[in-house]
Amino acid sequence: MMSKVRSKDTKAELALRRVLHANGVRYRLHARDLIGCPDLVNRSRKIAVFVDGDMWHGNPAEPARRGRATFADLFPTRTDWWVAKIERNKARDAEVTATLTNAGYRVIRLWERDVLSDPAAAARPVIDAMKGSS
Template identity: 50%
Template sequence: MTDPARSRQMSLVRSKDTKPELVVRRLLHGLGFRFRLHRRDLPGCPDIVLPRYKTAIFVHGCFWHQHGDPTCWRSRIPKTRQDFWIPKLERNVARDREVMDELRALGWTVVVMWECETTPSKRASLEAKLRSQFACL
């Protein structure tokens, strides 16, 4: 890809209202949960916040946040320009860890949903994960 084409392609990557995030929001709403979106007053601006349960949910893209599951093909590091990509992705993971630690220090429960968990073939297990997360509340 040429630089302008790459730039155009990367500009299409969204940070809010992504398809995986919408899937999780629909499931939560269908389960009867009410939530807030992207609260800027919390560290890391969580994607979904359930204030009643003091729970912050992050819906992470497997590539950008480097999903650690070895079966997740989306988290592969590109073979080209690894000198750029590896430090960038490592910084993302480190920042995620810091944000989650800050939220936990403030007394929040942090839940991470991964992009690959929102695929149609895994939606039943995603719903089960959400149900089990809030079963004790």
């Protein structure tokens, strides 16, 4: 089942890319040579963008959105394993962010749900960073 979960070209990522391209922002996709393989990269401005899935990257609002109190409540079987997996993902995200920041990159992390609900608003910090407004 996990093999069906996309890691590239998700709906959220495509929506963000459409808005960025329409605003004249240029970038490279999935820089495999950078730690964490950011979804979008502008090397000249040293900006790395990640579109994180709400469930697998531990968005604190996700359990409530799904009508549950905690992440543990979302998994009726192998609960400990799944909760540990999400915690490992969050720790890895923090490590990747710190490593890229130490390398001089500005890291922008967006939640998938935010991008899907309003791509233009979600793209605003990326547009500002890549065009040098902030």
